[in-house]
Amino acid sequence: MLMAVTPQTNATMEEIAQVIREGSSFVLCGHVGPDADCIGSQLSLWHALKALGKQATCVLVKDVPLPAGLSFMPGAEEMIPAERYQGTPDVFLGIDVPVRGRIGEAACSILDGAATSITIDHHSSNERMCDYAYIDPDSASASILVWEVVKLLCENPPVESAYCAYAGLVGDTGGFRYQNSDAVAFRAASELVTYDFDPASVASHLYQSRTLASVKLAAPAIEHMVINAEGTYALSWVTIEDLQAVEAQESDTEPLIDVLRSLAGIRVACMMREKEDEVRVSLRAKDDTDVSVLARELGGGGHCAAAGLTLHLPIDGAIALMLEKLDALVKTGPED
Numbered sequence: 001m002l003m004a005v006t007p008q009t010n011a012t013m014e015e016i017a018q019v020i021r022e023g024s025s026f027v028l029c030g031h032v033g034p035d036a037d038c039i040g041s042q043l044s045l046w047h048a049l050k051a052l053g054k055q056a057t058c059v060l061v062k063d064v065p066l067p068a069g070l071s072f073m074p075g076a077e078e079m080i081p082a083e084r085y086q087g088t089p090d091v092f093l094g095i096d097v098p099v100r101g102r103i104g105e106a107a108c109s110i111l112d113g114a115a116t117s118i119t120i121d122h123h124s125s126n127e128r129m130c131d132y133a134y135i136d137p138d139s140a141s142a143s144i145l146v147w148e149v150v151k152l153l154c155e156n157p158p159v160e161s162a163y164c165a166y167a168g169l170v171g172d173t174g175g176f177r178y179q180n181s182d183a184v185a186f187r188a189a190s191e192l193v194t195y196d197f198d199p200a201s202v203a204s205h206l207y208q209s210r211t212l213a214s215v216k217l218a219a220p221a222i223e224h225m226v227i228n229a230e231g232t233y234a235l236s237w238v239t240i241e242d243l244q245a246v247e248a249q250e251s252d253t254e255p256l257i258d259v260l261r262s263l264a265g266i267r268v269a270c271m272m273r274e275k276e277d278e279v280r281v282s283l284r285a286k287d288d289t290d291v292s293v294l295a296r297e298l299g300g301g302g303h304c305a306a307a308g309l310t311l312h313l314p315i316d317g318a319i320a321l322m323l324e325k326l327d328a329l330v331k332t333g334p335e336d
């Protein structure tokens with residue numbers, strides 16, 4: 001681990017905890033297209049704020065229901081779309097998100113109205129969105145950073161805070177399978193599971209609760225799969241028609257990239273989803289190949305091993321472009 005926090009970081013955990021202690025009303029917001037870490041890290045802190053008697057609301061960037069697979073987290077039912085939030089909080093908390101571009105207009109105006117603002121995150125970026133920022137790209141999840149703040153705030157953190165932080169960590173490490181599963185992540189996990197909850201229930205909710213439509217979508221994804229001659233990357237896609245054929249929701253496509261990633265020899269997996277007038281692209285690396293560089297080149301972002309982007313192209317054009325970019329990416333080889 002060479003670098004811990006980013007240059008955008010301008011506050012310690014303790015300074016952030018102090019700003020939180022002084023506030024009385026809070027809005028917590030994650031990124032668009034929330035995942036388990038995004039929801040888990042917000043809710044972990046939300047439960048702590050509630051335990052401290054603070055007024056706190058978790059807002060969703062878009063007015064769409066939470067993916068069904070994430071609603072198991074305690075407090076998820078109380079999250080509201082940002083545009084329905086009324087008022088101006090003392091503190092805006094951007095959690096698992098470092099840039100305004102990923103929180104949407106409604107949350108941006110809450111942020112602008114807040115007396116002060118804090119980012120706790122593990123995505124690197126060149127922008128500082130909030131007054132106070134703690135951003136550690138080496139952290140496996142945002143939730144274990146949030147957990148450190150929770151422990152500074154609460155002498156006895158509520159079990160829900162630990163549960164949600166653990167769920168975020170399991171989500172962002174793929175159940176401790178990805179390269180970000182480092183000693184810090186395992187230490188946090190071993191501490192979190194001392195709280196009174198069943199760790200296996202998190203795995204069951206995240207990995208063994210797929211919809212039938214989602215499992216059926218693996219068929220077209222496998223059918224479309226393209227693997228390069230060297231067998232080092234796999235690309236596939238599902239079309240709007242594929243989704244309609246099995247009555248799938250957008251969130252049903254999430255686990256498909258794991259089908260590609262599971263192939264032996266594959267270094268990079270690329271899963272694409274056709275939408276109304278764009279194509280959503282997910283990239284994953286199994287070695288040190290930095291897929292976030294490619295994502296950023298095409299207007300997206302993310303981490304070294306997990307990144308995403310949106311192409312405003314028809315699906316055929318998007319496939320051709322990604323094949324060309326992936327050829328170039330795997331030619332450069334992983335960093336040593």
Ligand SMILES: [Mn+2]
Nearest residue numbers: 037096142172
């Ligand atoms: Mn995250």
